[in-house]
Amino acid sequence: MFKPCSKKGSAAIALILISVMTTGVACSPEPKKRRYKELSVTADQRTAPSSAETAVPAKPGANISLQWTLPEGWFSLPADGMRIATFKNKNADSPVECSVVSIPGGAGGIKANVRRWMEQLKLPPLSEEAADRYIAGQEQIRSAGGLLVQLVDFGFLQKEGPASDPSLHAAIVTASGQTFFFKMTGTKVAVRENRDPFLLLCRSLRENA
């Protein structure tokens, strides 16, 4: 039953397959124009729209409202992603990288950030009271522009372990309704050696007129 019509059969199958393929492929290769409305809300605009049709202003951010002077021996890299600036030092023996990130609003408070950084450094977590005490013990300085800069140095918590362990020195500043995070990372030794330039950078902070 199968054999006598196998040729005819295969021809028919081929025909059907070709027609199927052509219909499958027959979609337009022209680029299609689409129009849509973009609504987005970020954390500092907690009051949400009452319906999808309400307009919401776009994300703030592109223009930075903070200025600084780079310390000697440091240079700036192009902005990238979340970072509004990245600096590096020229001394190849103790390289550090400093990133600047800004977040609208309070960004979860200092404690949450300290905890996260400690996780990144694989430091054992502190109890609630210990964390409060630790943060209270950290230095605060007043910058040239009159801004209050909260410093956080993790070197104190890393007394043990090799000098090549990663470490971190951070500064947190609030200006124009945004929180700025300056984060200097490198090995323990490198971070310690670059403490002074980092402080210079923090002292130079001022708000844009």
Place this chain on the structure above:
Amino acid sequence: MSRRRLFLWLGAAALLLFTGTAAHGGSTPFSVEAMKGLLILEHGRVKPLETYSNNLLLQFSGKRSFHGEPALSWMAKLLFDPAKTGTDAVFLINHPDIPRAIGLEPAPERRHRYSFSELEKGYPKLRELALSSSSIEPKERTIVENELIRVHENLVLYMNLSASLRFTERNRDFSIPRADIRQLMGLPDGRLEFSFLELALNAHRLRKVSDSLLNKSPEQWSDFEREAFRLMGALYQWSLQYRDLPFKILPPMKPGREDWTSPWDAIASDFYRPEVRNDLVQLARMRFGYLNGQNEEFADASRQLTSSVRGRSLRFRGARFSPVELLYNRVNPFSWARILYAAALLFLLSGLGLSREKRYALASVSAGAALLLHTFGLACRITILGRPPVSNLYETFIFVSWIAALLGLLLEATHRKGLGIAVASAAGVLLMTISGKFGAEGDTMRMLVAVLNSNFWLSTHVVAITTGYAGCCVAGILGHIYLIQAIFKPREKAPLEKTHKMMLASLMFGLLFSALGTALGGIWADQSWGRFWGWDPKENGALMIVLWCGIILHSRLAGLIRQVGTAAACVFGGIVVMWAWFGINLLGVGLHSYGFTSGIAASCGIYAGIELLFLLAAVPAAQKTLAR
């Protein structure tokens, strides 16, 4: 808990410490049995110390015992007399490059097991190598790098565990030559060295003295005050030193918390609580009993500690069902079930000089007993974990062999010719032997990651798919039996016909559950990832089983294969099941598997090769004999 009783214990303990000798004494052998029910949190699960010890020693040395002693004994030595474990060769290093790299001679004569005192010398080097290996992406690591990390972790764990109860050890830091201070602290005379705990229990008295020093300049301190201040400092130093140790045996004190603490952390945070102090004193008593060979002291302290901790932690499933887990450990159901399955097979196959009826009776009884034990073991696991027993490869082997054995015995119930028993016991022996290999990974009762953490889907999809595996495995075993029958007894048409029918029934059973499992898997994937089908390797494996069953059924319908062909296809179906079940997992780990996994990959290949050779030889032979 009354304070007075506490002091009584402490006093008794101190007295005994003074009179006793620091060596095992007594003629009756010392038993650490009493401490097996202590609870400990590890990998997110609360479990008895016995289970923990077994897994720990397995993780260190690849075995559950050390020099013929159960793991619990070695654990007790590590906790209470850590110095004595220094020369125990318990650290298995799977690669000869590692001992060489840290300056040791490889020791194949000791089956690659090294002691802590050997490894200690090379520790700085090992740490450095392990740290640099950890900085490599897990997927890029080589076998040696993975092994380095593993050995280093084990060594750190060993060191941490050996320090877990250091607060009960006498130490020079707490030697008190001045009688007036001993008196102040309520410590017995006649002994100069004390433990951290002995001082800490009355630290408030020291504190009173040291607090009064704040307004005095150090030159004005008396010798008494100076000594009190030194002791206070030593206590403080010690309490800072041993944080975050892994020996988490004390339940959280605050309601709603789930993190257990090690005794040292409890000293740091909850020392003011009488129940915690009581627990610590019991630990000191246990140590005292252990070192002095006083069985009763040890057992009593263990029991008190166990019941006090368990009473406070019944909201944890592991604590509630720890007696079940201890029973499970003691009965060891799966090992016995395997032996009984093997016995059943032996009775069926060999003469042993017994009559046919007797052999059949013996085989039925042992297979039945094996299935009972098997069921008991599964029930224990379900109770302990509170979820279906199908969440890792080890468990699926146990579960599939159970279904296969059940299926075999059900077939036996309808036919009573020994064929079902043969299938049940063959599947039991084979699959449970393989499960042992996977069980060597350590703890087989792990907690589940978020996506798997769903009892509904585990008990429907995974159970269905593994039941499907079992059906196809049984069909495969029957395929073997059919081919062998066809070659050796081609004239006996009735048994042949029966085997064939059973094979088809098992195949249908397998197809039903494989298809159900595959489709349910699709629905689960749709629920959690938003797609029903994604050509993921595991999905593909399941689909291959369904396709293969479809191929067999349609080929029969088309007259392309007959009984012999069906039997051969069922045998091949066994290879397909193996591929879908764990072949695919090996594919994923491929390059970075180590030790047993690569061994399993090789044995999979060998298994598939043997099956294909068997088919090549058996199919033509069967066709020839049947045609005659």
Place this chain on the structure above:
Amino acid sequence: MLRNLLTVLSSLRITVSCLLLLFILVFWGTVYQVQHGLYLAQKHFFESFAFWIIRGIPFPGGQLVLWVLFLNLLCAVFTRFKFNRHKTGIALVHAGVFLFFISGFITFQLCQETHLTLAEGDGSNLSESNQDWELAVWKTGTQEKEVTAYDTEHLKRGYPLDFSEFGFRLVPQVYYPNADKTGSSLNSLKQEKEPERNLPGGLFSLPETGQTLLLHGGDDSPALIEIKEDQYAVSLRRKRLPLPFFLQLNDFRMEVHPGTAVARSYQSEVSVFSHGQPRTTVISMNEPLREKDFTFYQASYAIDPAGREISTLAVVKNAGRLLPYIATFVLVLGLAVHTLLVASRISAPEVTG
């Protein structure tokens, strides 16, 4: 003639051959994934009509085999299949398979998989494609951001893209699906194993001002152009699909097993703003949110450099979502019925004899 053709097409030999081919394809496509990743394996083995084993020797692809199998099943219904009581199960099984074919076709043609990544407190009405890109233009500084976009998939060199509502056109000069931008030059790169890692780049000329724009998928901010004192932003970005509602992430929670880093559950608490009142609901692993034609699944999470928790939701729009469920039910019911019928036939002689 037609009858004859149908008979040929319904041949069981075709069924068996197709099943065997599919079996081989599935195996091959699984092994292929180790080297080449899931996406390429899918394109090469399962979605193709045919591919070369080595140059000159073709092998049928998954789509072809499935089409033939589908026709084979369809023809068999009209020719070979004679229904009787004993075949109830068989009929149901094949009805289930038929439904799977249909749902597979619908999903393949219509299903859209995108994602929505939100930090806590953020919200959006757009979901983002995983691998498709668009050339988007909008006027800056307006209250409402009205975007005009073209998919980059069919861009043709020199073929202008019309933005007449803004009063200009953009002409693609060069477009690479995966490119590397160094300074002001673009280099074409080999496409990635995971297509979502491709970053396209292109040069677009603006006849109205004579400018040429260099756009790259990795750019942080859109290119800005000035036309008649108005400023416009031009961006090469992942394709956005408008949702018929607005979704805001209120809170993300992760629980771990005590004393470990193994996650026990992930949860995103979101508010859906449709017309009228917002609705607050929780999306967690295995418990998606269904809203209109869309389904939102908890896919992954991250923490941004400032410590905010970020949740990624997979967004799937699939009109045929329910079909596989029905198909599963029918297929399994059929198998169960058939197995019972077979079992009763096998054990029947035992009972009587």
